[in-house]
Amino acid sequence: MRIDVVSIFPEFFSVLDVSLLGKARQSELVNVHVHDLREWAAVKTDGTPDAHRTVDDAPFGGGAGMVMKADVWGRALDDVLQRGGVLVIPSPAGIPFTQALAADLAEAEQIAFACGRYEGIDARVAEHYEAKGFRVLEVSLGDYVLNGGEVAAAAMIEAITRLIPGFMGNAQSIVEESHADGLLEYPSYTRPASWRGLDVPEVLLSGHHGNIERWRREQQVRLTRQRRPDLMADHDGDVAQ
Ligand code: ADE
Numbered sequence: 132m133r134i135d136v137v138s139i140f141p142e143f144f145s146v147l148d149v150s151l152l153g154k155a156r157q158s159e160l161v162n163v164h165v166h167d168l169r170e171w172a173a174v175k176t177d178g179t180p181d182a183h184r185t186v187d188d189a190p191f192g193g194g195a196g197m198v199m200k201a202d203v204w205g206r207a208l209d210d211v212l213q214r215g216g217v218l219v220i221p222s223p224a225g226i227p228f229t230q231a232l233a234a235d236l237a238e239a240e241q242i243a244f245a246c247g248r249y250e251g252i253d254a255r256v257a258e259h260y261e262a263k264g265f266r267v268l269e270v271s272l273g274d275y276v277l278n279g280g281e282v283a284a285a286a287m288i289e290a291i292t293r294l295i296p297g298f299m300g301n302a303q304s305i306v307e308e309s310h311a312d313g314l315l316e317y318p319s320y321t322r323p324a325s326w327r328g329l330d331v332p333e334v335l336l337s338g339h340h341g342n343i344e345r346w347r348r349e350q351q352v353r354l355t356r357q358r359r360p361d362l363m364a365d366h367d368g369d370v371a372q
Pocket of ligand 1 (some may be wrong): 221222223270271272273274275277278280283290313
C-alpha cells in the first residue's frame with residue numbers, strides 16, 4: 132500500500148517512524164510519503180509568485196476563521212493522488228471512522244490524506260475529485276474538534292496499516308480485539324494470579340477451554356452493554372441478560 136499525506140505540518144508525521152508502523156515502512160509493506168502543502172503555494176491564483184506561500188483565505192459569506200484554498204489543494208492533489216487512489220479528508224463533519232472502515236481502506240492501493248487546518252478545505256475540492264471518479268471520504272475521528280486533520284490522519288493510518296496482511300506478528304490478536312466482532316474486548320490478566328489482594332477470575336486458571344470462552348464472551352457483552360450500549364443492538368440475545 133502507498134499512503135500520501137499532505138499537510139502544512141509535515142514534521143508532525145515523524146510519529147510514523149517509530150513503533151510497528153516504522154518497521155512496516157522499512158519492510159515496504161507500506162510506503163508513506165509526507166508532503167508540505169506550501170510546496171504548491173508558491174504562486175498565487177493569478178499565476179504571480181507568492182512569497183508568503185498563502186494557503187488560506189476568508190470565507191465567502193463571512194464568519195470566523197479562514198478556509199484553505201481550493202487552487203492550492205488542487206495543484207497538490209493533482210500531483211499526489213494516483214489513479215484508483217482514495218482521497219481521505221479528515222473532518223469533524225465527516226462520517227465516523229470505524230474498524231469496518233479501517234478494514235475497507237486496508238485494501239486500497241493508495242490513500243491520500245488531505246489534512247486541513249482552520250475552518251477546513253474549500254468544499255469544491257472534495258466535489259471536484261469525486262466528479263473525476265475518485266473515491267472521496269470526509270472522515271471524523273469522533274465527536275470532538277481537533278485543531279486540524281493531522282492527529283486524525285495519524286490515528287487512521289495506524290488503524291488501517293495494522294490490518295494489512297503480514298503487518299501484525301499474530302493475526303489471531305486482530306480477530307480477538309475490541310470491535311473486531313462489534314463488541315469490546317474481554318479483560319486480560321497475567322502473572323501473578325494474586326496482586327494487592329486482587330485475584331484473577333478463577334475460571335481463567337481452570338484450564339477448561341469451553342468455560343473460559345463462555346466467560347470471555349459474557350465479559351464482552353457485560354462491558355459493551357455498560358460502556359457502549361449503542362453497539363449492543365446487533366448483539367441482544369447473544370447471552371442471557
Ligand atoms: N479535524 C478536526 N477535528 C477532527 C475530527 N474530530 N476528526 C477528524 N478530523 C478533524
